Amino acid sequence: MSSVKSVVISCAGIGSRLGLGQTKALITLNGRSLIRWQLELLKDFEDIRIVVGYQANDVIKEVLKIRKDVIFVYNHDYFNTKTGASFYLGAKDANEFVIEWDGDLLVHPDDISKILNANDEFIGYSDIVSDEAVFVKTNNKGDVLSFSREHGDYEWTGPACIRKSKLQFTRGNVFEQLEPYLPMKGLRVRAYDIDTYDDYKRVELVIKEWRNL
Amino acid sequence: MKFIFDLDGTITAQETLPVIAKKFHLEKEILNLTNETIKGNIPFVESFIRRVHVLGKLPVSEISDLLSGVRLHKKVLKFINDNKENCVIATGNLDCWIDKLSSKIDCICYNSIAKVENNKVVSIEYILNKDEVVNKYKGMGEEVVFIGDGNNDMEAMRISDISIAAGLIHYPANSILTVADYLIFNEEALCRQLNQLL
Numbered sequence: 001m002s003s004v005k006s007v008v009i010s011c012a013g014i015g016s017r018l019g020l021g022q023t024k025a026l027i028t029l030n031g032r033s034l035i036r037w038q039l040e041l042l043k044d045f046e047d048i049r050i051v052v053g054y055q056a057n058d059v060i061k062e063v064l065k066i067r068k069d070v071i072f073v074y075n076h077d078y079f080n081t082k083t084g085a086s087f088y089l090g091a092k093d094a095n096e097f098v099i100e101w102d103g104d105l106l107v108h109p110d111d112i113s114k115i116l117n118a119n120d121e122f123i124g125y126s127d128i129v130s131d132e133a134v135f136v137k138t139n140n141k142g143d144v145l146s147f148s149r150e151h152g153d154y155e156w157t158g159p160a161c162i163r164k165s166k167l168q169f170t171r172g173n174v175f176e177q178l179e180p181y182l183p184m185k186g187l188r189v190r191a192y193d194i195d196t197y198d199d200y201k202r203v204e205l206v207i208k209e210w211r212n213l
Numbered sequence: 214m215k216f217i218f219d220l221d222g223t224i225t226a227q228e229t230l231p232v233i234a235k236k237f238h239l240e241k242e243i244l245n246l247t248n249e250t251i252k253g254n255i256p257f258v259e260s261f262i263r264r265v266h267v268l269g270k271l272p273v274s275e276i277s278d279l280l281s282g283v284r285l286h287k288k289v290l291k292f293i294n295d296n297k298e299n300c301v302i303a304t305g306n307l308d309c310w311i312d313k314l315s316s317k318i319d320c321i322c323y324n325s326i327a328k329v330e331n332n333k334v335v336s337i338e339y340i341l342n343k344d345e346v347v348n349k350y351k352g353m354g355e356e357v358v359f360i361g362d363g364n365n366d367m368e369a370m371r372i373s374d375i376s377i378a379a380g381l382i383h384y385p386a387n388s389i390l391t392v393a394d395y396l397i398f399n400e401e402a403l404c405r406q407l408n409q410l411l
Contacts, residue, residue, distance in 0.1 A: 047405060056390075064398065071406055072396040089394075093375065093410055 008090030011103035012053025053078025084170035108190035125154040219361035220304035257365035269334030281313035343369035
């Protein structure tokens, strides 16, 4: 299925909650930009689409240092939209199946292949670690039954894979695009959202253990 | 679906006017005009008239032969030849200069038109307005994809259904990045996107 998949990395946001004054793709983690971490983890995947908005030129410049075959997708209305809009724009002219990958998400290297090689649509979730998580409720098979702002079994982090024809434009969040299709297969991964400064410091500690990268 | 391609730098792997200038040792005059035009600092029509004024004195047949040897982006060319019914070229370049070059590309070519006498360009009779090509196909009910790189592509890209800024041989003009849906720097990636749109 990999030949009919695209990865959409959403890097258009202004990173306001993190408070480091730049879009999250450009924040530095142990000496590397976050987008470099992501692209190195996805180095063997062909169709990578990066949605840019705030600081687009800086993100593009950083990406081109790493690889030239990325398709950049513009979300010109990044200030008034959230990740759902970027995912839609990145997915609408992509391959049949699209893997949503937030620009502020770091996935454990050992979980990358099971994400890219999963045979069906899925919703990725992790153990609860973030400060401002959206939660998922699951059944005993690990399928995702619902999203919640209040409580749940795991943290919704993504990535998620879905057939692109199912996506509708929204100014809101990705999980709201997925809600109409619940229940969906769940995929438990080690993934870390970086929404706040505490998330950022936590992830810096986590990746120090990733010796092989 | 109609794919409208800019010619210089998008299908060709070299800008054509600098190739002419180099051959006839007019690089200094032409290069500065070309660069300023790509950046959007000189309006396209003014720049085009000034460049033709310089180059029009040169033998048309030699220019046509010269440009027939300009390198092309092979994968882009293959996409066009494989999908010739869906592809057209829109270029401001003159018919008399690119006739042999465009005959190598198996699709309709819209271009500017010159009056030629004694193997010289004596006047410009028509300057192509690329947005007219977009409007023509939109008026026929086609979904239009425009692929370009220069400031003179901006209006055509703005009114197209899908616009792709191509940075295959130089960074695209900043003006088109404000309206582009996609920005692509690699020929394989461009062709991947074009095939995804089919």
